[in-house]
Amino acid sequence: MSSVIVPSQPIGALSDAWRKVVGTGEFVLGLRRDYLDSLAVVQAEIGFGHLRGHGIFHDWMGLVRQYDAAGHVGTRYVWTYLDQIVDAYLEVGIKPFLELGFMPQALASGDETVFWWRGNITPPRDYAEWGALVRATLRHLIDRYGLAEVRTWPIEVWNEPSLKEFWQGASKSEYFRLYDQTAFAVKDVDADLRVGGPATSPESDDWYLPFAEHVAASGAPVDFFSFHAYATGPAQHVPFGVYQTLRHPSTLLEQFARPRTLLTGTALERLPMHVTEFNTSYRPDNPVHDTAYNAAYLAPTLVGGGDLVDSFAYWTFSDMFEEQGVPASIFHGGFGLLTHRQIKKPTFHLYAFMAAMGPDILARGHDHLVTRDHNGRVAILAWQPVGGTDDPAEPDHHHLSLSVPVAHPDGTVPATAYAHRSRVNDESGNAFTAWQHMGRPATPTSRQLDDLHAAAEPTITHQSLPLDPTTGRAEITLTLARHEITLLQLTPVHDETPPWLDDARILGR
Template sequence: MKKEYKIDETAACQFKNRAGYCVGTGRMGLALQKEYQEQLKLVQEHIGFKYIRGHGIFSDDMGIYQEYEDENGKIIPEYNFTYLDRVMDSYQEMKIKPFLELGFMPQKMAGGEQTVFYWRGNVTPPKSYKAWTDMVQAVLNHLIERYGRDEAVSWPIEVWNEPNLSIFWKDADMEEYFSLFRHTFRAVKEVDEQFQVGGPSICGVDDVNWLRQFLDYCSRNNLMPDFFTRHHYMWSEPVKEGRYSYGKLRDPQEAMEELKVSRTIIDSFRQYQNLPMYITEFNTSYSPDSPVHDSVQNASYVAWLLSRMGEVCDGYSYWTFGDVFEENGVPFSQFHGGFGLVANGAVPKPSFWVFAFFKNLQGRRVHLSDEAVVVQKEDGSYCGVAWNLSFGKQEPLDIELALPCKPGANFCFLQKLVDEEHGNPVKLWHDMGEPSNPSKEQLALLREGAAPWLLTKRLAEEEGYVTAALHLKQDAVVYFELRETEVCSDRGYHIISLNK
């Protein structure tokens, strides 16, 4: 298949690129692990997300909520910030801010025994909402004291995670969640009105009803959330094979329409019109055991999403940055379908490079299609990302972009390619025999094989345009740049291989 586009600069518009807004993590306690820190460092060096969001700030492994018995036998609450400070200090060092998800319930405070995940996050309401709000306020006051008011209030606050699922909130009790939100919202605003608080952090199960009911509840109770949140996954018909989940990718345009419905519902309430909507989790599959996450197919699908999602929401968070993740337990193998952009051993997956590519797309959008986005930077140079989202069809895609330029101009055309043969460490791992626990030497080779393939070419203006040709195999993703160059060869020097 071949697509040809002649770019019209007069049709340029703002590219609402939110690729660097936020990224997900597993439970917060995992940030105490060395491998977690190494993966986050790699992500920040190449992508540089602004926020990071994860579960379990109040789970028992963080140790925040404690109790003791005084001399009269009365139970007295106290708070331990040792691990909280370690995690927040590490985020500060990585130049990433927490997007604070308040959950799950400390076991000693919980009104029930129901838990979720291998690490047993308690998902029941508190025995006492006063105990809950006292803890929330104590944490926020501590964060203000340690990091400064201006910094702390710049951290968004989301109340709970997916309460519309009974595995995350006992009985998916809507009215109980609304009560939790009301108490929490007011407690946070008592600490400082500048804190930005939102919810309901729902996934795509009965989401239309939940969102409408939540907005109606907030309206009736004079609550003015600062933003609204939901999650978005693109997976259907999953089946299990051994330890792993396989499914079908949904039509991405159909999935995008669901987000537009959420936006329309929010704007149907006059007082909430145009307030931010954040997708605080998104990915293809919603299971941390789906090999699609490790694949170039995932990368091409995510590329399509990143080209569009900023048009319907104010920020989005890929779930997750790394494979240090234990919802279903400790993974058995190097590649195991984990959510992460980075595999264990600090090995970037193909989707990692998609975010790195998109983070570079800063400027005026001069082209958007189902297979490419191109922007023009302030200095007049062009860059873009193209992809061949195949849905299993083994058909290559050729794209020809004619970009306007001044007469006589010369250009360096640079490409960074990820496809089945390049920047695809899972293929190299497969060829190695799929070792569950690679040696140091094997990990070093996987990291080397994870790099995109770099190609360059010199191009020249013809009839007012420079023409860039891209060849993409099945599910390939390519980043490209066109920079004007001055040809200044030294007298008598010739590159031998170019003069055969």
């Protein structure tokens, strides 16, 4: 096996597109303790920039209150829940990515809904009322949080109008009308607020050019283009879950690249591109989300996605998610990086490992990323390549050899590097496997929860690694177990051991 010779000088800068945005369930979940506890964990260990979820105008948020009493008829906007949720976001250092939808019942033209929580998918019966709601909401947010702050919150018009399940009839013409009215309302409030769409479902090729042609004709403002990407096939239903085929991981990056290619020659070609949802499966009850396989599968996307788009939002940060109803079990195939009760899944660790990478890229390959920070610490993220349903025979082990330069920030070569390795695979750092061994308890006891939290932490090893005194290189061979992701951090050692110490004498011998 040949060794990858890692260059001493950076070959590029690591994009932060992978953590600019993360997804969440319906907006009102931000009032719940478990949700907020999970958000605090992901912000402390990963640190996302923005949070996008559905249903800011859903009736559970209580924003639109119409009244007819004592001769007084009108509409009152109630900000009680909105303020509590946005306050909670900002307290942990994350900003809203405002998706405007679904339709408040008081403004809706019909009764069609989606999800267990019944988001109304019909157009407004009166676009003037819809525009008034949009303007009032943004003006309130500006009054409360300041114009400079709200200008940093992207504003997206609706969710997946290309699917009839999310927009009545999946009507292009009606969505284009909604987009125009919404975008103009946003700019009425402030010209520097950023608005975009069309937030289409995966591979909605027949929407991209028509949307570009429409806004070119209507003059509606578009500050960014948004769309979604998933890699699974049709659902094979079982009680409280589904199974699905998985395409090759490269299909996600292909989906990331496709809209810009199709928009070549249009005014939207050079706009910021935001993938406002992506994952392996588009279902919130597919057990692949709970596995180490999911993390290994998505590693190339996190490493390479920033080459193609400005942000890509993992869907979602938490299993607090109710589109198919209240989850029936602690592990249920939910989208989340965390289960309820903040049990970390392997894909959580993929994100945490990415958060530990340095800003300078030294090397990149089909199974690794090598970076360095300003203190000389070299971080190696490695993974076992996987190929989806049609390539099921991953070996029990994957080997990677690297020749890695390590030096102090001033360029001097230390004698050794401190090597700290974190491992997650089918057995290590894998609470899902532990839960299977437990007999899959739907609602674990306190002791079982403690065991699951412990099992969810990566396996840690550490050693002193000798360096070539001339080149300062460490010769490393990594052996990865099945479906493993691993983080190896090499820190140049400044040895402060006093000369009189002799660890061999600790027992007095």
